[in-house]
Amino acid sequence: MSGRMKRLDIWSLITFIIFAGYLVFLALPLFMLLIKSFFDGTTGEFSLAYFHKFFSKAYYMNAVWNSIKVTVSVTLLSILVAGPLAYIMTVAKIKGSATVRILILISSMSAPFIGAYAWILLLGRSGVITTFLSSVFGIRMPDIYGFSGILLVLTLQLSPLIFMYVSGALKNVDNSLMEAAESMNCTGLRKMWKILVPLITPTLLAGGLLVFMRAFADFGTPMLIGEGYRTVPVLIFNEFISEVGGDDGFAAAISVIVVLFAVAVFLVQKFVANRKSYSMSALNPIEPKKLKGFANVAAHAYVYLFTLLALLPQGYVAYTSFLKTSGKIFVDGYSLDSYRAAFSKVGDSIYNTFMMASITIIIITLAAVLIAYVTVKRKGAVANVLDTFTMLPYIVPGSILGIALLVTFNKEPLVLSGTAVILIAAFVIRRLPYTIRSSAAVLHQVNDSIEEAAISLGASTMRTFFKITVPMMISGVFAGAIISWISIITELSTSIILYTGNTRTMTVAVYTEVVRGNYGVAAALSTLLTAITVVSLLLFFKLSGKKEVTM
Amino acid sequence: MSVAISFKDIVKKYGDTTVIPELSLDIQKGEFFTLLGPSGCGKTTLLRMVAGFNSIEGGDLGFNDKVMNTVPPGKRNIGMVFQNYAIFPHLNVAENVAFGLQNRKVSKEEQQRRVGEILDTVQIEVYKNRMPKNLSGGQQQRVALARAIVINPDVLLMDEPLSNLDAQLRVDMRNAIKRIQREVGITTVYVTHDQEEAMAVSDRIAVMKSGIIQQVGTPRDVYQRPANLFVATFIGRTNVIEAQLEAGAEGKAVLRIGSSYTFEMPELLPEVTPADAVEVKISVRPEEFVLSEDGLGLTGKVVNNVFLGLNTHLVVELENGQEVEIIQQSAVSTVVDIGRKVTLAILSGTVNVYDASGERNLNRGAHL
Numbered sequence: 034m035s036g037r038m039k040r041l042d043i044w045s046l047i048t049f050i051i052f053a054g055y056l057v058f059l060a061l062p063l064f065m066l067l068i069k070s071f072f073d074g075t076t077g078e079f080s081l082a083y084f085h086k087f088f089s090k091a092y093y094m095n096a097v098w099n100s101i102k103v104t105v106s107v108t109l110l111s112i113l114v115a116g117p118l119a120y121i122m123t124v125a126k127i128k129g130s131a132t133v134r135i136l137i138l139i140s141s142m143s144a145p146f147i148g149a150y151a152w153i154l155l156l157g158r159s160g161v162i163t164t165f166l167s168s169v170f171g172i173r174m175p176d177i178y179g180f181s182g183i184l185l186v187l188t189l190q191l192s193p194l195i196f197m198y199v200s201g202a203l204k205n206v207d208n209s210l211m212e213a214a215e216s217m218n219c220t221g222l223r224k225m226w227k228i229l230v231p232l233i234t235p236t237l238l239a240g241g242l243l244v245f246m247r248a249f250a251d252f253g254t255p256m257l258i259g260e261g262y263r264t265v266p267v268l269i270f271n272e273f274i275s276e277v278g279g280d281d282g283f284a285a286a287i288s289v290i291v292v293l294f295a296v297a298v299f300l301v302q303k304f305v306a307n308r309k310s311y312s313m314s315a316l317n318p319i320e321p322k323k324l325k326g327f328a329n330v331a332a333h334a335y336v337y338l339f340t341l342l343a344l345l346p347q348g349y350v351a352y353t354s355f356l357k358t359s360g361k362i363f364v365d366g367y368s369l370d371s372y373r374a375a376f377s378k379v380g381d382s383i384y385n386t387f388m389m390a391s392i393t394i395i396i397i398t399l400a401a402v403l404i405a406y407v408t409v410k411r412k413g414a415v416a417n418v419l420d421t422f423t424m425l426p427y428i429v430p431g432s433i434l435g436i437a438l439l440v441t442f443n444k445e446p447l448v449l450s451g452t453a454v455i456l457i458a459a460f461v462i463r464r465l466p467y468t469i470r471s472s473a474a475v476l477h478q479v480n481d482s483i484e485e486a487a488i489s490l491g492a493s494t495m496r497t498f499f500k501i502t503v504p505m506m507i508s509g510v511f512a513g514a515i516i517s518w519i520s521i522i523t524e525l526s527t528s529i530i531l532y533t534g535n536t537r538t539m540t541v542a543v544y545t546e547v548v549r550g551n552y553g554v555a556a557a558l559s560t561l562l563t564a565i566t567v568v569s570l571l572l573f574f575k576l577s578g579k580k581e582v583t584m
Numbered sequence: 585m586s587v588a589i590s591f592k593d594i595v596k597k598y599g600d601t602t603v604i605p606e607l608s609l610d611i612q613k614g615e616f617f618t619l620l621g622p623s624g625c626g627k628t629t630l631l632r633m634v635a636g637f638n639s640i641e642g643g644d645l646g647f648n649d650k651v652m653n654t655v656p657p658g659k660r661n662i663g664m665v666f667q668n669y670a671i672f673p674h675l676n677v678a679e680n681v682a683f684g685l686q687n688r689k690v691s692k693e694e695q696q697r698r699v700g701e702i703l704d705t706v707q708i709e710v711y712k713n714r715m716p717k718n719l720s721g722g723q724q725q726r727v728a729l730a731r732a733i734v735i736n737p738d739v740l741l742m743d744e745p746l747s748n749l750d751a752q753l754r755v756d757m758r759n760a761i762k763r764i765q766r767e768v769g770i771t772t773v774y775v776t777h778d779q780e781e782a783m784a785v786s787d788r789i790a791v792m793k794s795g796i797i798q799q800v801g802t803p804r805d806v807y808q809r810p811a812n813l814f815v816a817t818f819i820g821r822t823n824v825i826e827a828q829l830e831a832g833a834e835g836k837a838v839l840r841i842g843s844s845y846t847f848e849m850p851e852l853l854p855e856v857t858p859a860d861a862v863e864v865k866i867s868v869r870p871e872e873f874v875l876s877e878d879g880l881g882l883t884g885k886v887v888n889n890v891f892l893g894l895n896t897h898l899v900v901e902l903e904n905g906q907e908v909e910i911i912q913q914s915a916v917s918t919v920v921d922i923g924r925k926v927t928l929a930i931l932s933g934t935v936n937v938y939d940a941s942g943e944r945n946l947n948r949g950a951h952l
Binding site for chain 1: 635636637656657658659660661662663664666667668670672673674683684687688731735
């Protein structure tokens with residue numbers, strides 16, 4: 034029974050402070066972006082010129098079509114690749130499946146552009162595989178630059194998300210449903226199509242949306258491997274960076290269009306998913322069975338091949354980081370030159386990353402605990418708005434949030450551009466949702482009566498919160514914080530907009546070194562990032578006792 | 585220090601919906617009082633108003649003579665046992681029990697002494713250092729109870745405390761609860777939807793429906809003299825049969841069931857001796873039917889028989905097509921075959937007579 038007394042207490046104050054934070058660092062910047070897009074940059078008058086320019090020139094519309102093509106293809110391909118993968122891993126006994134799951138997870142945690150650059154090293158014009166095949170067999174590999182390269186990189190990068198989503202859903206499908214279908218003579222593919230696919234459709238939609246948004250917003254991959262294949266994030270970046278001061282109004286206008294588009298996709302997904310949702314929990318989950326003969330070989334081949342391809346980029350980058358270099362070129366032999374160079378040339382970026390990520394994660398942990406509590410246990414109008422605010426970063430691409438923050442905080446009264454504060458604010462806003470969701474998930478399990486018990490025993494609101502509630506949700510908080518942490522240190526699309534010489538992060542350094550062709554240093558830094566990610570993930574598994582991550 | 589609890593014209597609303605309209609009730613000091621009713625009847629709402637977790641939209645809630653309406657839950661000095669126990673999962677048994685004492689700034693030594701004492705009372709002192717997840721349902725229940733009473737509350741509140749336990753344990757625990765309550769002598773308000781449980785533990789029971797108290801009385805009262813047909817059917821099993829009340833010899837009331845079965849009803853209220861026949865409903869418990877040997881009674885045909893060890897249940901279809909349920913001790917009779925014609929007599933002293941609407945019990949001594 035509900036009916037908690039509405040009291041003006043410390044929680045109202047906390048809610049208000051968090052709310053104010055979101056208003057200043059999310060709502061206001063997005064609003065400023067909207068204003069900027071509707072007013073002429075030089076005259077300051079209201080004008081639709083930016084929008085007119087965008088929709089009338091084939092150059093810009095072309096980028097939109099490119100983006101849509103990439104995004105839709107990546108989403109569909111990810112589902113086609115990872116759906117069967119999850120199914121196989123659920124129904125079939127695969128040797129080393131626990132390790133495979135962790136490896137797939139690790140592959141999804143790196144920054145996508147590192148994949149792009151690794152695939153260039155492998156399959157590019159002078160890539161190792163390309164040269165090997167052409168010199169030994171005389172086979173010419175198809176061109177990896179442009180659409181096909183982006184598709185390859187993003188699909189391999191994002192399909193693990195679908196894999197994790199679908200695996201989770203399949204775990205909740207009760208085996209008796211399958212047996213019931215079989216008892217009614219519905220077997221094989223027909224059983225899958227009639228029973229399994231409808232049951233996991235909501236999950237496919239949710240995972241699909243996540244992949245869609247990430248592919249749509251990704252900036253580093255098309256920038257590196259696209260070679261002139263312009264997508265919208267590339268367009269925005271070019272407009273904004275190349276014409277600073279002059280025409281950032283136009284970048285704002287594109288951003289507004291992109292956000293509206295993303296919101297529309299989000300709402301359609303929500304509408305469809307709501308009509309198709311089931312609540313399931315399996316008493317007897319599907320047990321993996323040992324397959325026989327060809328099916329067994331095929332299942333293993335599929336799983337191992339995918340894992341290999343997904344890990345290949347990071348693996349190869351790590352390998353090259355230990356190669357001897359001469360100038361920018363890799364030469365025969367192994368050395369730690371690249372690491373030495375990385376620490377001496379861009380050591381500050383390592384320091385910056387750790388410093389800013391640490392501050393961010395402290396703020397995120399505090400805020401997530403409070404927000405999760407307010408939205409789960411103190412339902413109300415304000416809590417609902419807060420909930421929506423925390424969802425926004427899923428929809429607003431990172432580069433757009435970067436631009437929005439920059440146009441808002443580059444003038445009085447609050448000049449933050451060029452400081453670490455603006456980067457930290459962006460990180461907090463973008464990576465907070467992981468920790469909130471993980472904390473809220475635990476909190477949902479905590480029955481209201483636990484708090485009521487504490488209060489009835491004479492504990493104050495704050496004592497109840499700190500002595501009872503926080504200890505109970507702490508595992509979820511830490512688990513979420515680790516995921517936030519990993520996603521902060523691998524963040525590129527916002528940092529590339531917001532960084533200056535003093536606040537360069539590791540991912541920005543990797544990106545710029547790759548662009549300059551300094552592959553050794555880039556590889557060393559990337560490998561460092563991967564190492565931190567792996568260590569953090571191991572910590573996550575240890576702390577949460579889980580074998581998977583909810584994104 | 586136990587208190588008496590008084591509800592005066594208490595109103596509970598959720599938005600525009602009134603859940604409890606003007607309810608009045610007095611619970612005595614030291615009494616084991618049960619709120620009993622089907623789900624949604626407002627019993628938990630009422631309990632949570634006593635606890636302070638639900639606001640009160642009208643009327644006064646008093647502990648002794650002190651109005652408690654706006655006193656926050658933590659300041660009411662209540663002990664509460666929740667349906668799901670609400671044991672703090674990150675604290676061990678002793679820490680759980682000590683939590684309320686810590687809030688009351690009781691000294692460490694005193695805490696230890698009282699925790700030890702109460703764990704002894706609820707018989708779980710050996711599990712003192714266990715974490716809750718290593719306890720069985722019944723043990724968790726005892727921790728919840730110990731935690732609630734260790735603070736010497738004025739009132740002990742229990743919200744369906746046994747509903748998560750299996751049948752046998754439920755019986756053991758309700759005996760334990762009753763024993764402990766008697767030992768510590770706290771005014772106790774107990775909520776349940778299980779009528780057998782209510783009868784087993786309570787000094788008095790309030791039967792509720794749709795936010796309104798139907799009857800308050802001892803377990804014996806509510807079972808033997810239910811105030812209306814709702815109470816009669818909710819508490820125990822019963823057969824409701826249409827009948828007529830007629831004036832008999834010397835102004836005595838006579839009950840007529842069907843065409844030929846009549847018997848005198850001497851124990852009715854004085855004002856219900858009718859001149860003309862009136863329609864009434866009677867409530868006959870399955871054990872109030874006996875198979876008649878002399879041919880006097882209601883005739884019917886056995887349509888089902890269920891042997892349950894101690895008792896045998898019979899379902900008999902009467903001539904008018906109504907099916908009635910009968911309980912016989914298995915020992916006193918052999919199983920009656922399905923299809924056999926039988927005659928049923930009613931033990932007239934125990935039968936309850938209601939007006940045609942079923943709202944009012946016409947027997948003497950059956951008042952609210």
